[in-house]
Amino acid sequence: MNAIKELPDELISQIAAGEVIERPASVVRELIDNALDAGATQITLRLLAGGVRSIVVEDNGTGIPRAQLTLALKRHATSKIASLTDLESLNTMGFRGEALAAVSSVSDMSITSQTADQPHAWRIDARTGEVSPAARSTGTTIDVRELFFSTPARRKFLKTDATELAHCVEAARRHALARPDVAFAIWSDGKLHDQWLVTTHPLARMAQVLGDELAVKCLALNHTVGTASMTGFIGTPDVARARADQQYCYVNGRFVRDKVIGHAVRQAFSDVLHGARQPVYVLFVTIDPARVDVNVHPTKIEVRFRDSRDVHSVAYHAVQNALAAPRSGAESPAVRPELATGVSANLGFDRLSPNGEGLSPSGFSSQTYRPDYSQQGRLHINEAAALWPPAPMQPSSLQPSSLPLATLATNDEMLESWTLGRAIAQLQGIYVLAENAQGLVIVDMHAAHERIVYESLKNQLEGPASQRIASQPLLVPATFAATPEEVACAEAHAQTLVQLGLEVSAFSPKTLAVRAVPASLLNGDAVALARTVLANLAEFDNADSAQALVAQARNALLSSMACHGAVRANRKLNLDEMNALLRQMEVTERSDQCNHGRPTWRQISIKELDALFMRGR
Ligand SMILES: Nc1ncnc2c1ncn2[C@@H]1O[C@H](COP(=O)(O)OP(=O)(O)OP(=O)(O)O)[C@@H](O)[C@H]1O
Numbered sequence: 001m002n003a004i005k006e007l008p009d010e011l012i013s014q015i016a017a018g019e020v021i022e023r024p025a026s027v028v029r030e031l032i033d034n035a036l037d038a039g040a041t042q043i044t045l046r047l048l049a050g051g052v053r054s055i056v057v058e059d060n061g062t063g064i065p066r067a068q069l070t071l072a073l074k075r076h077a078t079s080k081i082a083s084l085t086d087l088e089s090l091n092t093m094g095f096r097g098e099a100l101a102a103v104s105s106v107s108d109m110s111i112t113s114q115t116a117d118q119p120h121a122w123r124i125d126a127r128t129g130e131v132s133p134a135a136r137s138t139g140t141t142i143d144v145r146e147l148f149f150s151t152p153a154r155r156k157f158l159k160t161d162a163t164e165l166a167h168c169v170e171a172a173r174r175h176a177l178a179r180p181d182v183a184f185a186i187w188s189d190g191k192l193h194d195q196w197l198v199t200t201h202p203l204a205r206m207a208q209v210l211g212d213e214l215a216v217k218c219l220a221l222n223h224t225v226g227t228a229s230m231t232g233f234i235g236t237p238d239v240a241r242a243r244a245d246q247q248y249c250y251v252n253g254r255f256v257r258d259k260v261i262g263h264a265v266r267q268a269f270s271d272v273l274h275g276a277r278q279p280v281y282v283l284f285v286t287i288d289p290a291r292v293d294v295n296v297h298p299t300k301i302e303v304r305f306r307d308s309r310d311v312h313s314v315a316y317h318a319v320q321n322a323l324a325a326p327r328s329g330a331e332s333p334a335v336r337p338e339l340a341t342g343v344s345a346n347l348g349f350d351r352l353s354p355n356g357e358g359l360s361p362s363g364f365s366s367q368t369y370r371p372d373y374s375q376q377g378r379l380h381i382n383e384a385a386a387l388w389p390p391a392p393m394q395p396s397s398l399q400p401s402s403l404p405l406a407t408l409a410t411n412d413e414m415l416e417s418w419t420l421g422r423a424i425a426q427l428q429g430i431y432v433l434a435e436n437a438q439g440l441v442i443v444d445m446h447a448a449h450e451r452i453v454y455e456s457l458k459n460q461l462e463g464p465a466s467q468r469i470a471s472q473p474l475l476v477p478a479t480f481a482a483t484p485e486e487v488a489c490a491e492a493h494a495q496t497l498v499q500l501g502l503e504v505s506a507f508s509p510k511t512l513a514v515r516a517v518p519a520s521l522l523n524g525d526a527v528a529l530a531r532t533v534l535a536n537l538a539e540f541d542n543a544d545s546a547q548a549l550v551a552q553a554r555n556a557l558l559s560s561m562a563c564h565g566a567v568r569a570n571r572k573l574n575l576d577e578m579n580a581l582l583r584q585m586e587v588t589e590r591s592d593q594c595n596h597g598r599p600t601w602r603q604i605s606i607k608e609l610d611a612l613f614m615r616g617r
């Protein structure tokens with residue numbers, strides 16, 4: 001083995017740079033961090049060949065005085081902290097004094113900067129250290145050329161220019177979403193690639209960066225638990241994606257990937273998301289800087305919380321609450337004034353101060369975006385569930401008087417005020433068509449009813465009074481030939497079955513009798529229901545008996561019960577029954593998605609209909 005030798009400074013820097021600068025996008029991230037720390041309100045990014053040939057970041061921040069240009073390039077030289085305790089009240093992106101040194105050690109870099117009080121700007125060439133007069137207005141331009149030219153091994157790992165460009169743009173998006181008060185422009189190979197103007201509202205910035213459709217289909221949230229609070233937006237389940245590529249999470253304004261928050265959000269979405277779909281979100285956690293450690297990862301993408309339980313809880317409840325409220329009607333521009341009026345809208349979003357205070361957008365509340373359901377005198381979900389669907393025998397023979405909700409629904413004026421509107425027809429035995437102030441509403445009857453039944457079952461089981469599902473004895477017990485396993489399972493779980501609103505007992509050694517079923521599932525096939533429940537219970541037994549009580553397993557069971565009880569396709573409904581279904585959806589939590597995460601209803605606006613018929617308005 002060779003003798004131990006001290007490494008030369010340049011090599012030390014290059015090795016250290018390897019941790020911080022992985023690809024052109026890392027340079028973009030660091031340079032925009034610096035521009036924001038300097039109080040810039042306008043940041044321009046210019047890329048050549050996806051940033052591999054050149055990355056230029058221009059800002060209108062405070063600039064670097066000539067006397068400090070050399071120091072800015074030195075390792076461990078920073079203007080942002082002076083002691084370890086400063087880290088506990090950090091309100092800047094930077095703190096290590098390492099980024100510029102790292103970038104300059106693996107590229108050909110120069111800084112041109114002008115402050116408010118110098119007669120002209122100065123430029124420093126990082127390679128030679130030479131300082132020369134230059135011209136530019138107050139602010140800083142950092143010019144990075146030929147990244148990794150001195151470290152060919154690293155250069156080999158770069159992907160195509162198009163891929164590197166996409167990563168650079170993504171790095172800029174991450175900053176832009178958190179700072180609507182800063183204008184961004186991105187140029188690629190001489191062409192304007194993206195431009196995000198200053199806006200006063202984070203939702204307007206979200207529309208600019210992630211698209212209008214998402215901004216319209218998202219829910220605002222705002223929640224506090226202990227030392228942590230969370231604001232932001234989540235996409236409704238129907239804009240969920242196949243990839244987790246639109247999940248933005250910020251802690252005190254810094255973009256992070258955090259397991260605790262990620263887990264909480266996934267858990268909150270679990271009941272409404274279809275299959276492996278990935279939710280879309282932009283979430284801002286605000287927490288006392290003393291209670292979060294930002295110094296745990298070389299690229300600062302991870303943080304560590306002192307109170308990770310609070311953080312988990314705030315994220316879970318913020319998302320869960322936002323998802324729970326039925327959103328019927330929330331997609332109309334009428335309730336999204338900040339989008340209708342575009343970037344000029346001001347809904348009380350606190351402007352961010354340039355020094356980074358109040359980095360997290362705050363001052364907007366979920367109330368702004370959603371109609372207030374409490375005002376409409378709606379029924380509690382359990383009352384509503386008891387009224388629909390009508391008795392199984394002959395839907396058309398039902399007297400409206402036997403359906404208080406339906407009677408109420410014949411009043412035209414009342415219908416105007418209901419968000420899902422007034423039923424007008426049934427289509428192909430599958431869809432209910434309704435008319436509301438925005439236009440046409442289409443409801444997937446089975447999917448919607450399935451959610452209503454499911455939520456009602458959950459509510460009954462969780463209800464403080466009963467903690468069991470209301471059951472209804474069958475006039476004639478339904479018997480079926482059962483396997484020995486099914487008979488054993490029915491005996492072993494008699495107690496659980498009662499809780500679930502079922503009464504299943506042995507009629508003979510090989511026959512089971514269903515004597516009672518949940519009142520809200522009276523419509524369904526009692527035998528099929530009992531078989532499903534027994535199969536589910538047997539499965540839990542095999543997995544782990546304690547599992548049976550776990551909420552998730554229980555919800556899966558209730559969900560399959562709901563499917564049995566929900567109204568089937570091809571069932572003819574009259575208008576009163578259809579209206580009653582709409583009213584129930586409006587009072588049911590999470591009613592915008594069926595139990596499998598598919599949407600239960602869609603709005604087609606008059607504008608869209610007009611467009612179909614090329615009708616100018
Ligand atoms: N765009 C800029 N405008 C004004 N000053 C800047 C700019 N970029 C860098 N500086 C100055 O140069 C110093 C060094 O920047 P550098 O990015 O290397 O370190 P840092 O931001 O302090 O910490 P970190 O390594 O965590 O980013 C900064 O502390 C700041 O004073």
Ligand SMILES: [Mg+2]
Pocket residue numbers: 030033034093094095099100
């Ligand atoms: Mg920095």
